[in-house]
Every structure is written in structure tokens, then in C-alpha cells.
Amino acid sequence: MTLTDTAAVPVERAASARTVLMCRPDHFTVSYRINPWMHPANPTDTSLAVQQWETLRSAYVDLGFDVQLVDPIAGLPDMVYAANGGFVLDGIAYGARFTHPERAPEGPAYMDWFERAGYAVHVPEEINEGEGDFLLAGEVILAGSGFRSSTASQAELARVFGREVVGLELVNPSYYHLDTALAVLDPEPAPGAEPTIAYLPSAFSEASQGVLRERFPNAIIVTEADAAVLGLNCFSDGRTVVVASRALGYARQLRERGYETIDVDLSELLLGGGGVKCCTLELRR
Numbered sequence: 001m002t003l004t005d006t007a008a009v010p011v012e013r014a015a016s017a018r019t020v021l022m023c024r025p026d027h028f029t030v031s032y033r034i035n036p037w038m039h040p041a042n043p044t045d046t047s048l049a050v051q052q053w054e055t056l057r058s059a060y061v062d063l064g065f066d067v068q069l070v071d072p073i074a075g076l077p078d079m080v081y082a083a084n085g086g087f088v089l090d091g092i093a094y095g096a097r098f099t100h101p102e103r104a105p106e107g108p109a110y111m112d113w114f115e116r117a118g119y120a121v122h123v124p125e126e127i128n129e130g131e132g133d134f135l136l137a138g139e140v141i142l143a144g145s146g147f148r149s150s151t152a153s154q155a156e157l158a159r160v161f162g163r164e165v166v167g168l169e170l171v172n173p174s175y176y177h178l179d180t181a182l183a184v185l186d187p188e189p190a191p192g193a194e195p196t197i198a199y200l201p202s203a204f205s206e207a208s209q210g211v212l213r214e215r216f217p218n219a220i221i222v223t224e225a226d227a228a229v230l231g232l233n234c235f236s237d238g239r240t241v242v243v244a245s246r247a248l249g250y251a252r253q254l255r256e257r258g259y260e261t262i263d264v265d266l267s268e269l270l271l272g273g274g275g276v277k278c279c280t281l282e283l284r285r
């Protein structure tokens with residue numbers, strides 16, 4: 001290790017309490033195709049999906065998270081991907097407005113839950129898929145576009161939360177949501193400190209790669225192989241990262257940076273094109 005390798009020096013990471021919303025995949029299957037991962041002709045095993053999802057939920061409970069549940073609805077097989085249900089910050093829930101008609105009813109279903117849980121709900125005007133495309137990184141919100149959430153939703157997001165929104169353009173259909181191509185690992189970085197992020201550069205346009213390099217010079221650069229098992233679709237409390245069990249290289253990179261890792265196998269949910277983070281919507285009061 002050279003002296004300039006400061007980013008690789010293990011540091012003591014601190015966890016902060018997390019509250020998350022999840023949806024049990026009781027009705028999970030793949031009956032339509034809205035991303036390249038989905039093959040409706042191939043069989044799915046709903047009970048295995050539930051079993052794997054329960055492992056993720058227990059991992060969160062063991063980490064001390066407050067895990068809230070929204071009731072699954074028959075006929076909405078993708079509702080398990082709670083991250084797409086909205087974006088919640090400062091007690092405000094910005095609802096989702098889905099790109100594809102198959103998922104459209106999930107928007108109001110999640111907004112009902114937010115309402116009942118006491119969040120101030122902002123009914124969206126623009127197409128957006130919630131935390132699938134919006135990730136809080138310190139003070140700013142990173143916002144993906146290209147396949148699902150519209151660029152117009154970025155202005156709406158900035159208005160609703162009064163935060164700077166940094167638009168990032170996705171270019172690879174396999175990484176159609178921002179949370180499949182980029183992970184924020186420090187949910188509450190020290191004021192002014194650069195939050196640690198990890199990403200797959202080739203998932204972004206040249207211009208957006210430039211933005212990421214400039215804003216996050218110490219980011220973890222993830223390999224195509226680890227991204228292809230949705231390794232980046234992970235969830236971190238600042239100390240422990242819950243990550244796909246097949247993303248071995250990425251898990252090693254995380255440990256080199258001082259994070260602990262817990263691996264979970266969500267192979268069944270991968271058939272719908274989602275992983276750990278997709279099943280997790282963060283709730284921030």
C-alpha cells in the first residue's frame with residue numbers, strides 16, 4: 001500500500017439506526033417483461049422467494065432495524081420491490097408514478113401506506129420510480145434517468161425536498177434503475193464529508209461518469225461481474241452492508257474499506273430483476 005492509498009486504509013465505521021419498509025413476496029412471479037432480467041416463460045418459485053426474502057428481513061431485524069411491512073396485493077407481482085414505492089425524506093413521502101402500466105397500481109397502494117403511517121404524501125406529477133432511481137448521498141439526492149424515472153421528476157423532487165438533485169443518465173438496459181448501478185454506503189456521513197459510494201461506470205453516460213468522478217473521487221469501482229449479480233443493489237447502515245452472496249469481489253472491496261458484510265441469496269427475486277436494495281425502501285422522518 002502506498003501513502004496515497006488512503007481510501008484503502010480500513011477505518012472504524014459507525015452504524016446508524018435504520019427504518020425500512022418491505023413487502024412480502026406472497027404474490028411474486030414473473031408474468032410480464034419490463035426489464036431484460038425477466039423471462040415470463042421461465043418458472044418461478046413463490047415459496048422460495050418468500051423464504052429468501054425472510055432471510056433478508058431477519059438480517060435487518062438482527063441489525064436492529066425497524067422493519068415496517070406493507071400488505072402485498074394479488075396481481076401486483078413486483079410489489080415486493082418496495083424501493084420503487086416512493087422516496088421518503090424529512091417526513092415527506094414523494095409518491096411513485098410508474099413507467100409501465102403493469103406496475104401503475106403500486107403507486108397509490110404505497111401512498112396509502114405512507115398516509116396511514118403519518119407521512120406527508122406528495123402525489124407525483126412526473127413519472128418516477130422512487131428510491132429505485134433516487135438515492136440520498138449526504139446532502140444531495142442522486143437521481144437516475146434513461147429507462148424509468150423522467151428527468152422532469154428531478155425538478156419535482158428538488159422542489160418537494162428543497163435539496164440539490166444531481167441527475168445521472170443510465171445507458172445499459174440491464175441497469176435500468178439507479179440502485180442497480182450505484183450504492184450509497186454511508187447513509188449519514190459527517191457534515192461536509194464525501195459519502196462513500198460504489199458504482200459500475202459503464203452503466204452511465206460519459207457525461208455522468210465525469211460527474212461521478214468529480215463528486216466522488218474515492219468511490220469504489222465495481223466490476224461488471226459483481227454488478228451482473230446485482231451486487232450494487234445492496235443496503236448499508238454505515239457499518240454493515242447486506243449484499244448479494246454472489247458478489248464476492250465487491251464484498252471483498254467493501255471489507256477493505258472497513259465495512260462488515262452480510263451476504264444473502266435472493267436468486268428468486270433476481271428473476272424479476274431485483275435484489276437486496278430493491279426489496280428495501282428507507283423511511284426517514
Ligand code: ARG
Pocket residue numbers: 034035038078081083084103131132133177179180272273274275277278279
Ligand atoms: N421487475 C421490477 C421492474 O422491472 C424490478 C424492480 C427492481 N427494483 C429496483 N429498485 N431496482 O420494475
